[in-house]
Amino acid sequence: PPPHTTAPPATAVATMDGFLTELMVYQGMSAEEARCVAKVYNATTVSTLSQLASLFTLHDAYFSSIPGPTEPNRMFALSGTSYGSASNDWVRLVEGFPQRSLFDDVLDANKSYGVFSGDFPSALFLNSVRRHPSRIHDHSTFFSQLAAGDLPDFAWIEPRFFNVAGYPEQDMHPHFDAVLSGTVSPGLHFLHTLYTAYAASPVVNDTLFIVFFDEHGGFYDHVVPPSNNIPNPDGRFSSDPTFSFDRLRPPVPFV
Template structure:
């Protein structure tokens, strides 16, 4: 009994040394929120090989296979995922809404009424077929890159952050489609009917109220730090520049700043209450092919270390997510029958020449998401939402901001989304790493 007591006292002393208790409200602990949205990786591709917890719903528990020809049932399992993903993906998978239909349902034209009635579910076995169609290849090794995954050592920066904070393994993109519609949902709760990266995103063309407008109206400080190129034909606008209000209010001059300013503000303890970060896209920071994984990892390492070593760290909640799956494979079917951001539908022509119409009542594919703060539990794996609403999806960020600062709801999708303030604990951790490992040395 003496030995047992000594071990217990030592354990308690160790816990006390690494944690300082504070039983105030979660709002009293979080004064600053930082959001970094990376590009185009599914959960299984990027985090499906993580092995530090058996609770992770990744590919170590599933023999995940697709077919080169999803229309042939005899070939359903002829290409299987392995820990062989490349530093630079050789191809950029199709991630249009119609292309994602093929990836999820093995057809461009699923019966949406049957989906809504729960008579049809995604089989998640068309990723390789779509890759084969898009790149006109029968090379199984090339096509399999769309479902292959990384080992923990290959994504060692992300793995270290996940081990030390909270990993969501059932967080879904908002739209089963491309970048900007998803980023619009992240920042306004709807894409206003836009289902592709059209010119409206380049010219302050979206009319809806955004989180940026909402925060300004509430007197809450914000900044969109960005490493993007702006303007039609020059690359992706920073997300605050999607909106008409940002232009007409003058916020495009005062609240959008180069990424270098983020590092300076973080070091000086001058980050605003809401920080939103756009990486460069799509060559060296964003993970979007052909951006190398190593350079993307180095980028998130720099952002993390700037936030972690800022004088504001003890009052900060940092969310790292990916805007969409980018066409890369995942074995978990996304939720459907969810509220859209509004009642506007979107129509496009699929690769077979026939039109598809989408009503935004299905979520996108799972993406890796981390919740980072000295106020969250180490190594926790967060499962399905449902505790404070619906599933975890990109609009969960807006739902949590709404609860943090007493904001009104932007859209029905925000109302539906599960928030995550329950993950804020009463213990201020003092054991969070100040620096992270270096990325995997591919070369």
């Protein structure tokens, strides 16, 4: 695969056999270090997510929108397009993206929404969200509204992605120790806290709880992502890197 921070060459063929090459050649890891890319978690290790998957609906053919980095995939998740962006271009992110999003659809339907985040939500890269700062909240507000049965019609929840002022991150990026045994426990703990509170709340029988991810993080997967008849969502193209938005990225969990 291409480096985690870039999109693939336009002519790249997804053979799913370049994971070790990426880490050893492009990232400079040793063979021992690079072995981590092909390791897996058993159901016990990730029990929170595996139990939700076994008890409820698991979509096992949900692919990330582009074989590129984080923010374009998050824009796709929120709006169905990255508006021609195929990289974490901080100039464009700061300027903001102008396209319609899920949040616009919610408001057009005379419904309410809230964005709940542990630090800086990616939803704020959308200009339409920036126009409604009163709808941006922290996690404590989410849990208090949840307990009171007073959530907005659509709640978008993002974990804390950074360790800030002693508050640790809550994402599922593996944290590697000296023996290269990665752990995704911070993200699992956050998911467990979310679902436990949700299951005990007054809204549990009236809401849909969805868990999904922006992209797979570059770890090994044998499933070749689709690259035929993938429609470009809005006719836009990326020039740096060159990308036509006509292929997908490896699958991610969707529960």
